[in-house]
Amino acid sequence: MTPLSGYLLVSALLFCIGLAGALTRRNAIMVLIGIELMLNAANLNFIAFWRFSETPETQTGLMFALFSIAIAAAEAAVGLALIITIYRHFKTSNVDKVEELKG
Numbered sequence: 375m376t377p378l379s380g381y382l383l384v385s386a387l388l389f390c391i392g393l394a395g396a397l398t399r400r401n402a403i404m405v406l407i408g409i410e411l412m413l414n415a416a417n418l419n420f421i422a423f424w425r426f427s428e429t430p431e432t433q434t435g436l437m438f439a440l441f442s443i444a445i446a447a448a449e450a451a452v453g454l455a456l457i458i459t460i461y462r463h464f465k466t467s468n469v470d471k472v473e474e475l476k477g
Contacts, residue, residue, distance in 0.1 A: 405469060417442050
């Protein structure tokens with residue numbers, strides 16, 4: 375069985391990859407993918423801490439992870455809608471080219 379530190383190491387690595395992707399990419403889709411990776415790292419932490427808790431029969435870790443997945447799905451839907459709208463207006467998905475948002 376893998377110890378808790380193994381899960382936390384994988385989660386930290388996944389979070390760092392997502393953070394690097396969100397901060398260094400210029401394409402809005404890649405930034406959104408980086409944010410999703412960071413949310414998946416948080417879900418892995420929720421599940422790992424739930425599994426190695428004193429009372430794993432309570433479903434608290436699973437509920438936190440499912441709630442986080444629902445939030446990530448809503449965030450992805452809103453983010454993609456914003457990216458499509460910005461692409462239609464500015465004809466680019468490069469976040470550096472979008473300098474102003476008009477009402």
